[in-house]
Amino acid sequence: MEGMAGQKSSLTWVVNISAFLLVLLWTIPTLGLFVSSFRDRDQISTSGWWQSFSGSEQTGFVRTGTADDQVERDGLYVIEGTALEGTQELTAWGTGARSPAEFAPGDTVEIDPGVNVTVAGDGTYQMTSAQPFEMTRGERIFTTTLSPPSFTTENYGRVLTAGGLGRAFMNTMTVTIPATVIPILIAAFAAYALAWMQFPGRALLTACVVGLLVVPLQVALIPLLRLHNELGIGKGYLGIWLAHTGFGLPLAVYLLRNYMVGLPREVIESARVDGATEFQIFRRIILPLSFPALASFAIFQFLWVWNDLLVATVFLGNTREQLVMTGLLRELMGSRGGEWEILATSAFISIAVPLLVFFAMQKYLVRGLLAGSVKGG
Known part of the structure; x- marks a missing residue:
């Protein structure tokens, strides 16, 4: 019978084809953007990127x-x-x-x-x-x-030497790295408590976390900004770190909690019998075993923060010294709307770092997404 242990399901080919199509839909536009970044304005305006190799x-x-x-x-x-x-x-x-x-x-x-x-x-x-x-x-x-086919690196020279790009890149890194690390640290402690520690109201807190997943961040932007102003935080890096941390915590806690619940109970119980404290169990057992889920969330959070424009505009500002990469790209689209080669190059530079992060940690992505699929004993 199909679906029994040791036998392949008849839907395997459907899954494989679907995965291939998703990869194809993601790869083709990225390849087109990469090729267009090496073409001049006349070539982009007269032919598609797929024609660039044949003249x-x-x-x-x-x-x-x-x-x-x-x-x-x-x-x-x-x-x-x-x-x-x-x-x-x-x-x-x-x-x-x-x-x-x-x-x-x-x-x-x-x-x-x-x-x-x-x-x-x-x-x-x-x-x-x-x-x-x-x-x-x-x-x-x-x-x-x-x-004839012609490619040039002049576009990258113009973009990399453009005023404000280096500053925008450093601003984006300054926002993204803490806004990725802080939610992971907080969510890991919270997920362990919800998964393995017994205390009153644990089920209610878990339900609240699940409920927060469906709250759109747009409804919280202005109230949160007003709260920051009342507390004296204002617009700055601290404010945007706290904003991204708050918006990313529900998914992080939910993902990590589901993964930690599936860890072997025998290992944790044995550590408790041996006299290990909760913090020792968390640091020496839970964190190493939960690395796939931590890496999976890190990928999502890093991509989300790096590509963010709305939160950065609200909590950081629009001055030249405060612009992130997405904000600078928006300015280029406004001031150089006809220079498609510059826009393609700028866009590819802005996605280069997320691509490196994704490919470096992609082997942990599927394992993290399957968090909680196997129930612990």
Whole structure:
């Protein structure tokens, strides 16, 4: 029978496919952001990141020289020049906006009576006439070109040397590290008490923790800020540490408590029989065994605080010296809305640290998420 011990469930393939799709949905946008951060503005505006490895087709136009640029050669008046810049490859050209790819490279076309234009494959053009040119404004030549794959690190140079980025990075680290460590320390003690210590009201406290999980933080922002102002904390690092600690504690206590409940009861009872105090049991037995759950919550809390904008704006401020990475990225979007290459680079830099943290601790994530799935004896 399916579902019995030692046999695979028929839904295993569904789980595997679902996990693969979730990973794919998470990876593709990140890859696109990474590739776009190495492209220039013209490439981003004319083609998608998935086309960056095969080159991109672009359409543009140039104006020929005027009568002042003509030379006489073999009885003909000639105006020469080039219609391309850089390493582009000409695939077609034309003389009107409605048909920019009407002619092939090397074709000769009569644009006016007695006036011929030839555009070679390398982009050089030659306009000839038996009569002297009298035009004061050049003729338009439309080109369709294929740009080879091109990547640049100039975007990172501009972003990393931009004013305020280093300060915003340090502000984010200053907020994130304490706001991750403090909830873990407090929640670990609380979770141990709720899981293994007997005292009146333990079940009620556990129910309150579960109830706090569904309270949206937005409803508490303004009352909490007013409380900080009344206590003299105001806007600063202490205030935002306390705010993130309060908002993160319910999930931390719930996650750690469920994990600690599943730890072997025999080990803890044996330690108590041997005379170990509750603090010794917590420090020497519970903490080492609970490391997967601690690491799992650390990942969630670190990602949440690092990517936070709302709490940082309310409890830290909006001055240039107080901005975190997300706040600086918001300013870049406001002042450089058309510079998509700068936005892509800034966004990837802002997610680089969370990515490193996630990949460094991902092996503990699943074990932590399964907290409480096995009941202790």
